[in-house]
Amino acid sequence: MRASLVGTRPASAVDAAAFRARFPALAQTAHLASCSLGARSVDLDAAMEAMLADMASEGAPWGRFEDQVTEARGRFASLIGARPQQVAVVPNASVGAYQIASTIDWSRRPRLVTSRVEFPSLGHVWLAQQHNGADITFTASPDEQAQHLDERTALVSVPLVDYRDARRWPVRHIADRAHALGARVIVDAYQAVGVQPVDVTELGCDFLVAGSMKYLLGLPGVAFLYVKSPELVDRTPVLTGWFGRVNPFSFTPDQLDFPPEARKFETGTPAVPACYAAAAGLRLISSLDLVNVRDHVLGLSMLATDQLTAAGERVQAAPPGQRGAHIAIKDRDPVRLAAFLARRRVIASPRGDLLRLSFHFYNDTADVEAACAAIAAYRAQRPESNIHPTPR
Numbered sequence: 001m002r003a004s005l006v007g008t009r010p011a012s013a014v015d016a017a018a019f020r021a022r023f024p025a026l027a028q029t030a031h032l033a034s035c036s037l038g039a040r041s042v043d044l045d046a047a048m049e050a051m052l053a054d055m056a057s058e059g060a061p062w063g064r065f066e067d068q069v070t071e072a073r074g075r076f077a078s079l080i081g082a083r084p085q086q087v088a089v090v091p092n093a094s095v096g097a098y099q100i101a102s103t104i105d106w107s108r109r110p111r112l113v114t115s116r117v118e119f120p121s122l123g124h125v126w127l128a129q130q131h132n133g134a135d136i137t138f139t140a141s142p143d144e145q146a147q148h149l150d151e152r153t154a155l156v157s158v159p160l161v162d163y164r165d166a167r168r169w170p171v172r173h174i175a176d177r178a179h180a181l182g183a184r185v186i187v188d189a190y191q192a193v194g195v196q197p198v199d200v201t202e203l204g205c206d207f208l209v210a211g212s213m214k215y216l217l218g219l220p221g222v223a224f225l226y227v228k229s230p231e232l233v234d235r236t237p238v239l240t241g242w243f244g245r246v247n248p249f250s251f252t253p254d255q256l257d258f259p260p261e262a263r264k265f266e267t268g269t270p271a272v273p274a275c276y277a278a279a280a281g282l283r284l285i286s287s288l289d290l291v292n293v294r295d296h297v298l299g300l301s302m303l304a305t306d307q308l309t310a311a312g313e314r315v316q317a318a319p320p321g322q323r324g325a326h327i328a329i330k331d332r333d334p335v336r337l338a339a340f341l342a343r344r345r346v347i348a349s350p351r352g353d354l355l356r357l358s359f360h361f362y363n364d365t366a367d368v369e370a371a372c373a374a375i376a377a378y379r380a381q382r383p384e385s386n387i388h389p390t391p392r
């Protein structure tokens with residue numbers, strides 16, 4: 001049976017249309033790549049213009065730059081149910097992960113348990129901690145991850161939503177087990193924040209990282225690190241800089257102090273354009289009801305799953321109750337397929353042997369139709385490209 005948007009579409013469908021109108025390029029383009037990079041909004045353009053105007057009017061508007069960092073930090077904190085003092089603004093998720101790994105004393109508890117669906121960024125940061133004595137275990141499933149925890153485990157790394165097939169991991173379940181054994185939990189929420197409700201208290205995590213450029217509708221250059229108890233770290237960070245000081249403007253290069261709040265994990269001058277973009281994106285997201293957003297997105301992903309499956313595609317989609325904001329299809333050469341789709345103004349995201357199609361509140365059923373039609377046109381031209389057709 002085909003999924004219909006009736007019933008799954010949010011009551012505020014008009015709001016979805018109004019939201020879409022803030023992304024003018026969507027009139028010509030089906031942007032189904034928010035799992036890679038969010039679409040460009042009028043608000044993003046306005047933010048870039050505002051930065052240039054600030055520079056034109058003040059020359060060196062450092063105070064205004066700092067206001068953007070403060071706004072982005074505060075909005076991200078409230079989005080995840082945290083306090084601004086628990087959030088560090090970092091350049092990317094890798095640095096956020098490193099800041100946590102490098103403060104752990106692996107001699108006491110050497111084990112870090114991660115998973116094979118970890119985004120490489122974090123996986124590589126964990127592996128590099130072998131230099132400091134960490135013993136890294138890659139697991140294949142949430143159950144296996146929970147089973148591998150023991151009293152020697154210092155850190156467990158869990159994706160909130162798998163970047164490949166968008167399966168949502170049972171973070172709370174893993175966190176409860178980890179905490180019972182005295183281990184701490186870091187969550188990579190990059191594929192979830194901005195497109196579904198995320199609450200750090202409900203997740204029960206100690207740390208969480210997410211960046212601004214995808215569903216948070218900003219640009220590359222800003223990510224956020226949530227730290228539940230920033231005052232309680234084994235060691236102070238070794239990657240630091242003047243923004244990580246108690247008073248960044250004390251100008252005392254021979255004194256290294258750390259504030260009690262998460263700002264201790266910050267380093268040097270932030271990427272200012274990305275901070276303007278992050279604040280603008282977070283303002284947009286703050287205007288949404290994220291339960292509505294999640295339901296809207298799920299309706300679209302179910303429609304796409306049904307249509308693509310009926311067309312003979314091998315679709316990878318988590319069960320609706322465990323699904324993030326994208327689905328994927330198997331393909332022999334997803335990069336080539338993505339290029340074909342882009343020429344038809346359907347923007348999708350290839351990863352490995354998968355082509356991901358992701359949905360945000362600005363997407364609508366016409367985007368799904370456009371994607372399905374373009375994929376069908378590709379298969380008609382290159383039937384051998386579909387290596388795993390679903391038996392019909």
Ligand SMILES: Cc1ncc(COP(=O)(O)O)c(C=O)c1O
Pocket residue numbers: 035091092093094095119121122159163188190191211223
């Ligand atoms: C789940 C996930 N984590 C992290 C990243 C990116 O990490 P970084 O900010 O270090 O580039 C991505 C994608 O770019 C991702 O999908």
